[in-house]
Amino acid sequence: MTFKPVYDKIRKFFKNFGWSRIVMTFKPVYDKLRKFIKNFGWPRIIIAIFLLTLFITAPFVGVNFGTALSDTLVRFGMSSVLVLAMVPMVHSGTGLNFGLPLGIIAGLLGGTLSMEIGFTGPVSFLMAIVLATPFAVLFGYGYGQLLNKVKGGEMMIATYVGFSSVAFMCIMWLLLPYRNPTMVWGFAGTGLRTTISTEGYYLKVLDNFLKLNIGRLSIPTGMLLFFALLAFLVWAFLHTKTGTAMTAVGSNPVFARASGINIDRIRTLSVILSTWLAAIGILVYQQSFGFIQLYMGPFNMALPAVSAVLIGGASVNKASIPNVIIGTFLFQGILTMTPSVMNSIIQTDMSEVIRIIVSNGMILYALTRKTEASR
Numbered sequence: 001m002t003f004k005p006v007y008d009k010i011r012k013f014f015k016n017f018g019w020s021r022i023v024m025t026f027k028p029v030y031d032k033l034r035k036f037i038k039n040f041g042w043p044r045i046i047i048a049i050f051l052l053t054l055f056i057t058a059p060f061v062g063v064n065f066g067t068a069l070s071d072t073l074v075r076f077g078m079s080s081v082l083v084l085a086m087v088p089m090v091h092s093g094t095g096l097n098f099g100l101p102l103g104i105i106a107g108l109l110g111g112t113l114s115m116e117i118g119f120t121g122p123v124s125f126l127m128a129i130v131l132a133t134p135f136a137v138l139f140g141y142g143y144g145q146l147l148n149k150v151k152g153g154e155m156m157i158a159t160y161v162g163f164s165s166v167a168f169m170c171i172m173w174l175l176l177p178y179r180n181p182t183m184v185w186g187f188a189g190t191g192l193r194t195t196i197s198t199e200g201y202y203l204k205v206l207d208n209f210l211k212l213n214i215g216r217l218s219i220p221t222g223m224l225l226f227f228a229l230l231a232f233l234v235w236a237f238l239h240t241k242t243g244t245a246m247t248a249v250g251s252n253p254v255f256a257r258a259s260g261i262n263i264d265r266i267r268t269l270s271v272i273l274s275t276w277l278a279a280i281g282i283l284v285y286q287q288s289f290g291f292i293q294l295y296m297g298p299f300n301m302a303l304p305a306v307s308a309v310l311i312g313g314a315s316v317n318k319a320s321i322p323n324v325i326i327g328t329f330l331f332q333g334i335l336t337m338t339p340s341v342m343n344s345i346i347q348t349d350m351s352e353v354i355r356i357i358v359s360n361g362m363i364l365y366a367l368t369r370k371t372e373a374s375r
Contacts, residue, residue: 044313047330054337061344066216068337074207075332077223078288079308081281082301083328084227085274086309087234090319091243092270093250094147096309099158100302102143102165103278106135111283111292112192115201116180125202125287132279139165140275144268155316159302166299173294196292207288223288230277231321237273246270250317307331 037045058068082100089097097103110132119127143161150157174191178184182200185191197203209222237243248256249266257263282301286292309319312327 044311044326044330047311047334051330051333051337054334054341057341058337058344061341063340063344064216066214066218068340070216070218071340072329072333072336073224074218074220074288075336076329077206077220077227078285079281079304079332080227080324080328081230081277081284082305083281083308083312083324084231084234084321085277085281086305086314087238087319087321087324088246088270088273088277090309090314090316091238091250092246092267093253093317094144094267094270095154095158095316096306097158097271097274097278098155098302098306099143099161099165100278100305101162101298102139103136103275104282104298104301105165105169106139106275107132107279107282107286108169108292108294108298109135110279111198111202111286112178112183112196112294115183115196115198116178118180120201122202122205125205125283128202128283129280132283133276136276136279137272140272141268143275144271147271148264148267162302163299166296170295192294194293194295194297196294198286198290198292202283202287203290205287206284220288223284226284230280231324234273234277235321242266242269304331 055065055068059065082104085100085103086097089095107128110128110130113131114124114128117127143158146161147154147157176192178190178192183192183196185193206223206226207220210225212219212221238247245256245261246266246269248259249261249263253263256266282298308327308331309323310327311330312323312325314320314323314327
């Protein structure tokens with residue numbers, strides 16, 4: 001009885017105004033919402049809502065929001081360039097770059113050589129990129145030539161290329177003539193250590209550049225700007241004549257061949273570009289992480305990058321810069337927030353177990369979405 005007068009007024013309003021007019025009023029909003037959901041995809045919306053829920057829940061379980069957001073932004077910056085490396089090969093129809101460890105090895109060679117020569121500070125980071133570039137171009141060219149011989153099975157072959165290159169370099173890290181005492185094994189004086197600190201060389205050269213501190217929120221402005229620069233360069237390249245040809249090769253190889261485009265050359269160029277971006281990506285990762293991880297370190301680094309770009313809405317035939325940004329933020333955000341929030345709720349340190357479950361779960365989900373793409 002208390003709510004009956006209110007109910008009667010609402011009923012009278014709808015009767016006088018008319019259901020058809022109400023439906024027509026909200027139809028444009030409904031159509032836009034429906035189109036957004038169709039383009040963005042329910043899976044990504046659910047993941048985004050889950051991440052938002054974690055951020056909202058964090059302060060109530062004792063996790064500082066500023067610290068949590070800072071960690072997410074740092075992890076985003078660390079992994080973003082590695083995810084960006086997927087875009088050129090997808091555009092050329094060469095598939096997702098499961099051979100990412102090959103580019104990572106080029107970056108590791110550049111980083112260790114820069115330290116061996118003795119460069120320090122920002123110069124050390126720049127020289128690491130310079131020294132990694134010839135290796136990336138050489139490796140990328142050979143990798144591209146191989147993929148041109150196995151059209152249709154690129155991703156399977158790329159996986160074995162990545163794994164075998166890591167195994168081969170496990171031998172080479174011991175045999176290469178490095179002499180820097182901070183890098184080689186102390187008891188023998190030869191062979192590189194498993195983990196090498198970047199302190200005194202290029203530790204956090206991007207993180208600390210124009211860094212913003214707002215309370216406990218720390219924004220690695222330099223690292224984010226560096227990613228933005230590379231993303232802009234990739235976007236600009238894809239809008240050049242060569243970049244358009246690359247997209248044409250990936251979209252319709254028959255039409256591209258009929259237009260006089262050298263398909264094998266364009267595919268090789270995309271692999272070289274992807275390998276070079278992977279080399280830079282691992283250097284960005286290292287300067288923030290603080291260590292160079294050799295031997296089996298690069299072995300599984302392709303899967304998180306592939307998963308991030310797929311979660312962002314890419315497919316084996318289509319990828320864009322927004323896919324990279326959205327996917328990396330969602331993947332790294334959940335990977336960062338889930339262990340922190342769950343540990344605070346259950347009052348037990350299970351961060352590593354939870355991180356493994358969540359990361360592998362998202363990788364499994366992403367690989368099942370490889371044939372879909374958001375528009």
